[in-house]
Amino acid sequence: MTLQQLKYFCVVAQLLSVRKASEELHISQSTISISIANLETELGLPLFKRENRSVALTKYGSLYYEKIMPLLDSLSEINVKMKRLASETEGDVNIGYNPPWCYGFVPRLAREFLRRKENEKIIFSFKQMNSPRIIEGLKDGRFDVGFCTTEREVPDIFFFPLFRQEMAVIVPSGHPLAARGSVNLRDISPYPYILYEGDSGLCRLVKQMLKNADVEPKIAYEAPNEEAIFSLVSSGFGIALVAITDALKKLDVRALKVENFDAFCTLYMAYNTARYLPPAAIRFANYIKQCARQGILNEFRL
DSSP, X not given: OOHHHHHHHHHHHHHTOHHHHHHHHTSOHHHHHHHHHHHHHHHTSOOEEEETTEEEEOHHHHHHHHHHHHHHHHHHHHHHHHHHHTOTTTOEEEEEXXXXXXXXXXXXXXXXXXXXXXXXXXXXXXXXXOHXXXXXXXXXXXXXXXXXXXXXXXXXXXXXXXXEEEEEEEEETTSTTTTOSEEOGGGGTTSEEEEEOTTOHHHHHHHHHHHHTTOOOEEEEXXXXXXXXXXXXXXXXXXXXXXXXXXXXXXXXXXXXXXXXXXXXXXXXXEETTSOOOHHHHHHHHHHHHHHHTTOGGGGOO
16 A cells, blocks of 8 residues: 555545545546555455445444544654754754853854744754763764864864863862962962863863973862862862853852963864754854854853
8 A cells, every 4th residue: 555545545534525535636536546446455345335426434444544544644744844854944953062151152142043033943952061972962963063172083073163262270269379360380289170071172171281281280079071160169179270151150269360371272163074964953053154254253152
């Protein structure tokens, strides 16, 4: 049996008339009759009783219609959803991004994108995690677009640089270094230090910075992300070298500039060039690139 046969059957079952079904479907009565006859032959059961010019469902036809119609409705809904997902103006965009940016940058950028009339029906899904997990999500298709830090190339993943973010040493407000406006990285050596755990871009970057400064900090704790580091520092468990973000404004910590050192990290927009990227995601990525080229990304970091 074919999908077309099932559609013909359901329309005739609804209208109880081959003639009306012919008019509804814009095909000949003979085509419908032959299609239903072939369906009945394949099933081995009569679906309709034919009386003069009208038809009526048999008990088998009623049962078949009861089971088939919900399936066709469901298929129709799925097709509508698939077409929406493939739409440039109505699709879904799945985004993964680093926790530090959840306090402003990425949500503000997405909201401004949605304010445009042509984008207002696009739906965003957000997930916060570290850079390695974002990259894995781009590889396996869970994410369409990622916002992350990284210090190495990844096959098939395109990284578009958005901006460089200043990094600072953060200390509790009552810390011996808190009264200073800036520090040399060597100044942190005597104090308990909180390091990024795992193999994230910032973890590698910070380790390299400390190595270049010939600093071997006293590692007291390792934390999975910036939020955890911020919390530990504000609670007095140690100090850390982190990217300056809006989240720091909400905590009882001091951010100290790094002296005589190029302390910056880069935030990238990333996507997988080896996987299908929905039109809505392409539209969003192009919008981000346009904002970057126009130099207006700083407006979303406030």
